[in-house]
Amino acid sequence: MSTALVADGFPEEQVRQRARQGAGAVFPAEAGYGTGLLGAVPAPSPEGAGYDPEDVLERIRIVPPVFMPERLKKLIDLAREPLYSDVELDTVIGGFTSRLPLYVSAFGSTRAASHDLGEAAGRQAGALGVPLVIGENVVPVNGYRSAGEAGASPLLGRIAAYAEAADDEHGGVVVQQSTEDADAEVWNLVYSDPVTEPLLATGRLAFELKVGQGAKPGLGGLTLLDRETAEQVAEQYSLDEVFGAGSGQVLRVASPGTFTEEILRQQIRLMRNNFPRARVWVKLHPGRDVAHAAATAWAAGADSVTVDGAEGGTAWAPTGFLAHVGLPLADCLRRVGRTDHCLLASGRMWEGTRAVKALALGARAVGLGRAALLAVDEDREAGLTRLVEALALELRMLTSAVGKYHVNALAPEDLLLPDRWEGPPAAPGAA
Amino acid sequence: MTVTIAEAVDEALLPFPSSPDAHLTDPLTRATLRVQSHMLTATRAFLTARGFQELLPPIIGPVTDPGIRGSKQVDVDFYGHKYKMMTSAILYKQASLLAFDKIFYIAPNVRLEPLETAVTHRHLAEFHQIDVEIRDARREDAMDLAEQLVTHVVAEVVSRMPAELDLLGRDTDALREIFAGAFGRVGHQQATAELIGLGHPQDPAAEIDWQGEEIVSARADRPFFITDYPKGSRGFYDKENTEQPGVLRNFDLIAPEGYGELASGSEREHDYATLVTRMRETGENPAKYGWYLDLARRGIPASSGFGIGLERFTRYVTGRQAAWQASAYPKLPGVVSA
Numbered sequence: 001m002s003t004a005l006v007a008d009g010f011p012e013e014q015v016r017q018r019a020r021q022g023a024g025a026v027f028p029a030e031a032g033y034g035t036g037l038l039g040a041v042p043a044p045s046p047e048g049a050g051y052d053p054e055d056v057l058e059r060i061r062i063v064p065p066v067f068m069p070e071r072l073k074k075l076i077d078l079a080r081e082p083l084y085s086d087v088e089l090d091t092v093i094g095g096f097t098s099r100l101p102l103y104v105s106a107f108g109s110t111r112a113a114s115h116d117l118g119e120a121a122g123r124q125a126g127a128l129g130v131p132l133v134i135g136e137n138v139v140p141v142n143g144y145r146s147a148g149e150a151g152a153s154p155l156l157g158r159i160a161a162y163a164e165a166a167d168d169e170h171g172g173v174v175v176q177q178s179t180e181d182a183d184a185e186v187w188n189l190v191y192s193d194p195v196t197e198p199l200l201a202t203g204r205l206a207f208e209l210k211v212g213q214g215a216k217p218g219l220g221g222l223t224l225l226d227r228e229t230a231e232q233v234a235e236q237y238s239l240d241e242v243f244g245a246g247s248g249q250v251l252r253v254a255s256p257g258t259f260t261e262e263i264l265r266q267q268i269r270l271m272r273n274n275f276p277r278a279r280v281w282v283k284l285h286p287g288r289d290v291a292h293a294a295a296t297a298w299a300a301g302a303d304s305v306t307v308d309g310a311e312g313g314t315a316w317a318p319t320g321f322l323a324h325v326g327l328p329l330a331d332c333l334r335r336v337g338r339t340d341h342c343l344l345a346s347g348r349m350w351e352g353t354r355a356v357k358a359l360a361l362g363a364r365a366v367g368l369g370r371a372a373l374l375a376v377d378e379d380r381e382a383g384l385t386r387l388v389e390a391l392a393l394e395l396r397m398l399t400s401a402v403g404k405y406h407v408n409a410l411a412p413e414d415l416l417l418p419d420r421w422e423g424p425p426a427a428p429g430a431a
Numbered sequence: 432m433t434v435t436i437a438e439a440v441d442e443a444l445l446p447f448p449s450s451p452d453a454h455l456t457d458p459l460t461r462a463t464l465r466v467q468s469h470m471l472t473a474t475r476a477f478l479t480a481r482g483f484q485e486l487l488p489p490i491i492g493p494v495t496d497p498g499i500r501g502s503k504q505v506d507v508d509f510y511g512h513k514y515k516m517m518t519s520a521i522l523y524k525q526a527s528l529l530a531f532d533k534i535f536y537i538a539p540n541v542r543l544e545p546l547e548t549a550v551t552h553r554h555l556a557e558f559h560q561i562d563v564e565i566r567d568a569r570r571e572d573a574m575d576l577a578e579q580l581v582t583h584v585v586a587e588v589v590s591r592m593p594a595e596l597d598l599l600g601r602d603t604d605a606l607r608e609i610f611a612g613a614f615g616r617v618g619h620q621q622a623t624a625e626l627i628g629l630g631h632p633q634d635p636a637a638e639i640d641w642q643g644e645e646i647v648s649a650r651a652d653r654p655f656f657i658t659d660y661p662k663g664s665r666g667f668y669d670k671e672n673t674e675q676p677g678v679l680r681n682f683d684l685i686a687p688e689g690y691g692e693l694a695s696g697s698e699r700e701h702d703y704a705t706l707v708t709r710m711r712e713t714g715e716n717p718a719k720y721g722w723y724l725d726l727a728r729r730g731i732p733a734s735s736g737f738g739i740g741l742e743r744f745t746r747y748v749t750g751r752q753a754a755w756q757a758s759a760y761p762k763l764p765g766v767v768s769a
Binding site: 180187191192194197200209258260262263266268271273274275277300 | 500501502503504543544545546547634636637638640661662663664708711712713714716764765
C-alpha cells in the first residue's frame with residue numbers, strides 16, 4: 001500500500017476504500033461489510049469529498065419504473081425471478097470485446113503515473129478483460145528502448161504486463177499518440193515491435209489519436225520536468241521557465257496540434273491506411289463543437305470516439321482551466337446524443353451511478369482515470385480489481401433496478417433529466 | 432505461372448539462406464545479380480541520354496519520408512541530434528531540382544516494415560530505388576517516362592541476357608507481353624470496385640492492400656498504372672487534384688503475373704501553405720521539417736517523379752519468387768541475417 005498520490009477534489013478516500021475492500025464497499029457502514037479490520041466505513045455520500053453540486057451528471061437521478069416488461073422476458077427466459085446477478089455487462093468497445101463497459105484511461109507521463117503503477121494497472125486491466133489506454137508522452141519523455149533493454153521501456157512494459165495477464169479474447173491495448181508524439185513515431189514503433197504481435201494477431205491493438213483532453217481543453221501537454229530531464233528533450237520540446245531560473249523544475253510545453261474537419265478526417269484515414277491491423281480510436285477534449293468532431297471522426301472510420309469531460313484528467317493543468325474551461329461531461333453527452341457508433345466517456349468516473357448515467361446518455365463504456373491510478377496506488381496487486389468489482393456490482397444492481405438485464409439496454413428513459421435538457425446547445429459552434 | 436506466384440504467398444516462407452555463402456554461391460543468385468547489374472547499366476544509359484543528371488543520394492538527414500504503411504524509421508545519433516536513415520529521398524529529390532531540371536538517384540532505403548510483410552515476397556527492410564524527378568512536369572509526363580524506362584530495360588535484358596533468363600527459368604513469352612502495347616491505366620476507384628467485385632474486402636479510402644495488389648497484378652498480362660489514390664493513403668508531397676478534392680495526382684506501376692507494385696510516383700506538392708496543411712492532415716509536426724519548409728517558403732520547383740523498387744523490378748524481370756532473392760545481402764522484416 002502506498003499513499004504517494006493525492007487527488008484533491010476527487011473522492012480519493014472512497015476510491016482507496018474500494019481498492020482495499022472491493023464490492024462490500026458499495027454498502028453503507030451499518031451493513032457491516034468488512035469493517036472489522038479497517039475501521040469505520042464512510043457512507044458513500046454524494047455530498048462527500050469531490051462532489052460538485054454544479055455537475056449536472058451528479059444531479060441527474062436514475063429512475064426505475066414500476067412495470068418492467070423486460071424483467072418479465074428475463075423471468076420467462078430463466079423460469080425464475082431474475083436477480084441483479086443476471087445482468088450481463090459484456091460489450092464491444094472500439095472493436096474490442098470487453099467483459100465490462102469500462103476501460104482504463106491513459107495516465108500519461110506525469111510523475112503520478114510513472115514507475116510500476118502503469119504496469120500494475122496494465123496487469124489488472126488485462127486480467128479483468130477490459131481495454132487499457134496507454135498515454136501519449138510515455139515514449140517522448142521516458143524513451144522507447146535501446147536494443148536489448150525491452151524491460152526498461154514503460155510503454156512495452158505496460159503492453160507486456162497486459163498481454164501476459166489477459167486471455168486471447170477480451171480487452172485490448174490502445175496506444176495513444178498526440179501531435180508532438182508524432183515526432184517519436186510511437187505508432188510506427190509499436191506496430192512493428194514483436195512485443196505487440198500477440199495483440200495484433202488477436203485484433204486487440206488500437207491506436208488512439210489524441211486531439212485533446214478534458215483537464216485542459218485547447219492546450220497541449222504540460223509536464224514538470226527536472227532540469228536534467230528537460231535538457232534531454234530540449235531539442236524536441238518547448239520549455240518554459242515559469243518557476244524562475246533558480247528553480248530545479250521546468251515546464252515542458254507541448255502543442256495540442258492544429259485540427260480542422262479535413263485534418264481530423266485525413267489523419268484518421270491515414271491511420272486506417274498505415275495500420276490496417278489496428279483499431280482506430282479518437283480522444284476529444286470537451287470542445288463546444290464536440291458533436292461535429294465526433295461525427296467527423298466516425299464518418300472517417302474511427303472505431304471509437306472518447307469524449308473527456310472537463311472534469312476529467314490525471315493531467316497537470318493550470319488551476320483556472322480545471323475550474324472554468326471546457327464543457328462538463330453531461331453537456332458533451334447531450335450534444336453528441338445517442339448514437340449507434342461507439343462513444344466513450346471519461347471524467348470523474350469511479351462508481352456505478354455516474355457510469356450508469358453516462359451509459360444511459362449514449363456512452364458505450366466509461367473510462368477510469370484517476371480512480372484506476374489511486375486504486376493501484378493503494379494496492380499494486382489487486383486495488384484496481386477490487387475497485388472494478390465494486391463498480392460492476394453497482395452496474396448490475398442499477399441496471400436490474402430499471403428492469404433491464406444487459407447494460408447496453410440502458411437509455412435516457414432510465415434517467416430523470418433536468419428540465420432544459422432537450423434545449424438547443426447554449427454555446428455557438430456546436431453541431 | 433501466374434497462379435503459382437499468386438498462391439505462393441499463402442504458403443510458408445521461402446527458405447531464407449542460413450548464411451551469406453549459401454546464397455551468394457547459388458547459381459540462381461548469381462544470374463539474378465548479373466541481370467540486375469545490366470538493368471542498372473541500361474537505366475543509367477536511358478536516363479543520361481535524355482538529359483538526366485545522376486546524383487548520389489543522401490543516406491541520413493534530420494527527416495525522411497514519413498512512415499509509410501506502418502513502416503518504422505531508423506534513428507541515427509548525429510552528434511547528439513536525432514537523424515534518420517532515408518526511407519526515401521523524396522524531399523531531397525525536390526530540392527535537387529534547384530540545381531538540375533532532371534535528376535535521378537540509385538538510392539538505398541531502409542524501412543523497418545511491419546512483421547507481417549515478411550511473407551509478401553515483395554517487402555525488404557533494405558532496398559534500392561531508381562528515383563527520378565522532373566522539373567515542371569505533369570504526372571502524365573512521369574508516367575510516360577516510367578513506362579518507357581521499364582520497357583527499355585526489359586528489352587535490353589531480353590535481347591542481351593537470354594542465357595541468364597533461361598537458367599532462371601523465366602517465362603520470356605510472358606515477359607515479352609510488355610512490348611505488346613501501351614500500359615493500361617485504371618483509377619483507384621475502379622481498381623477498388625473490381626477487387627470488391629472479386630470478393631476481396633478492399634477499403635475504398637485506403638491504399639490497395641498487399642493481397643489486393645497481388646490479385647490485380649495476377650490478372651494482368653502487361654504492366655499497368657493505378658492512378659488517383661485517395662488522400663489519406665499517401666504522403667503529404669503527393670499533390671491533391673484541385674478539380675477533384677480528396678484525390679491525389681499520383682500513380683503506382685503494377686507488374687503483371689502476380690509480381691505486384693514496381694513503382695510509385697506523383698505530381699508533387701510544392702506550395703508552402705499547402706504543404707504545411709497537408710503535413711497536419713498526415714499527422715506530421717511541421718516543425719520537424721524545418722529545412723524543407725524553409726526551402727518551400729523560398730520556393731521549390733513544381734515537379735513530378737517516381738521511384739522504381741530495384742529488387743522488385745529485378746524479381747519481375749528474372750521471375751524469382753521473392754524480392755529478397757534479388758539482393759546479395761537480403762534483409763527481411765524481422766529476420767536477423769548477414
